[in-house]
Amino acid sequence: MNLIQKIQAPQIKAGPLGFKVGDTVKVHFKIVEGKTERIQIYEGLVIAMKNAGIGHSFMVRKISYGVGVERVFPVNSPRIEKVEVVRAGKVRRAKLYYIRSKVGKKSKVKVLLPNRKEEAAQAPKA
Amino acid sequence: MIGLIGKKTGMTQVFDDTGRLIPVTVIEFAPNVVVGKKTAEKDGYDAVVLGVYDKKKTRVTKPYGGQFPEGINPTRILRELRDYEGEVAVGDKLGVATLEGLRFVDVAATSKGKGFQGVVKRWKFGGGRNTHGSKFHREPGSTGQSTWPHKTFKNVKLPGRMGGERVTIQNLKVVRIDAEAGFILVRGAVPGPRTCDVLVRDAVKKTK
Numbered sequence: 001m002n003l004i005q006k007i008q009a010p011q012i013k014a015g016p017l018g019f020k021v022g023d024t025v026k027v028h029f030k031i032v033e034g035k036t037e038r039i040q041i042y043e044g045l046v047i048a049m050k051n052a053g054i055g056h057s058f059m060v061r062k063i064s065y066g067v068g069v070e071r072v073f074p075v076n077s078p079r080i081e082k083v084e085v086v087r088a089g090k091v092r093r094a095k096l097y098y099i100r101s102k103v104g105k106k107s108k109v110k111v112l113l114p115n116r117k118e119e120a121a122q123a124p125k126a
Numbered sequence: 127m128i129g130l131i132g133k134k135t136g137m138t139q140v141f142d143d144t145g146r147l148i149p150v151t152v153i154e155f156a157p158n159v160v161v162g163k164k165t166a167e168k169d170g171y172d173a174v175v176l177g178v179y180d181k182k183k184t185r186v187t188k189p190y191g192g193q194f195p196e197g198i199n200p201t202r203i204l205r206e207l208r209d210y211e212g213e214v215a216v217g218d219k220l221g222v223a224t225l226e227g228l229r230f231v232d233v234a235a236t237s238k239g240k241g242f243q244g245v246v247k248r249w250k251f252g253g254g255r256n257t258h259g260s261k262f263h264r265e266p267g268s269t270g271q272s273t274w275p276h277k278t279f280k281n282v283k284l285p286g287r288m289g290g291e292r293v294t295i296q297n298l299k300v301v302r303i304d305a306e307a308g309f310i311l312v313r314g315a316v317p318g319p320r321t322c323d324v325l326v327r328d329a330v331k332k333t334k
Contacts, residue, residue: 011140078141079145
């Protein structure tokens with residue numbers, strides 16, 4: 001490990017990410033107001049992931065009062081408490097920027113149904 | 127003045143206390159040896175001479191090797207620091223610990239060579255428009271005219287060699303000092319390519 005990797009290593013969150021592009025997620029984000037700290041939940045669709053390592057980030061889009069809002073979160077940010085998957089999505093591309101120009105039903109992402117074969121294979125192990 | 131000779135390792139990012147991602151440059155330090163001292167009585171000014179990266183005695187010329195007192199190995203790099211703060215003796219080894227407590231530093235190094243560059247890149251000229259019949263794209267323009275002044279003035283900005291000169295960046299914030307591992311993190315960019323030698327000194331314009 002070189003020095004730069006050594007500096008980055010303690011800041012990178014261990015374990016798998018737990019969500020993918022196309023998933024609808026709830027991001028529990030810590031907000032500091034003066035001395036008090038509270039957690040704000042930002043719910044939306046993950047439309048892109050960028051970079052890797054320390055700069056790894058994901059973009060979450062939601063419609064707020066009829067206006068599209070996109071927020072980029074660093075995956076390794078210490079201010080992210082956790083990311084909850086509300087709905088897994090079935091998508092065929094890595095960047096869902098096309099959703100910006102869609103309205104109504106076309107702006108929805110299909111729900112990814114769990115793979116029965118995989119589940120059956122995992123069941124006996126567990 | 128406090129300072130050390132270091133090596134630019136590269137850039138990365140770190141999260142600060144508030145959770146923001148900050149771009150930083152990693153600068154590594156090998157132990158700096160105090161090779162000599164200049165005094166106002168003898169040399170006209172006070173300074174400390176630092177050296178790093180040992181060289182074999184047989185590999186240096188006699189005039190270069192003669193600068194090193196007996197018992198001190200010749201080093202590849204020698205730098206003088208004027209008006210050094212703190213007591214040091216010849217032969218002392220200075221580490222990152224001497225930088226402890228600094229909040230801002232100035233970093234000097236030789237910038238990356240850019241080769242022969244035009245006036246747009248080298249001097250930030252605006253250039254002309256590309257279309258609508260324009261025949262003036264990235265040229266330097268007129269310089270000397272005809273009857274008057276009938277010459278090109280000195281210091282007119284023209285194309286030429288760019289980069290590869292000593293550049294000092296002032297007031298870089300110190301993000302972290304790790305005396306154990308021998309490196310510091312400095313906010314923002316530092317001149318020069320990776321692995322180049324840099325001179326880190328306490329900031330002249332921003333006090334502690």
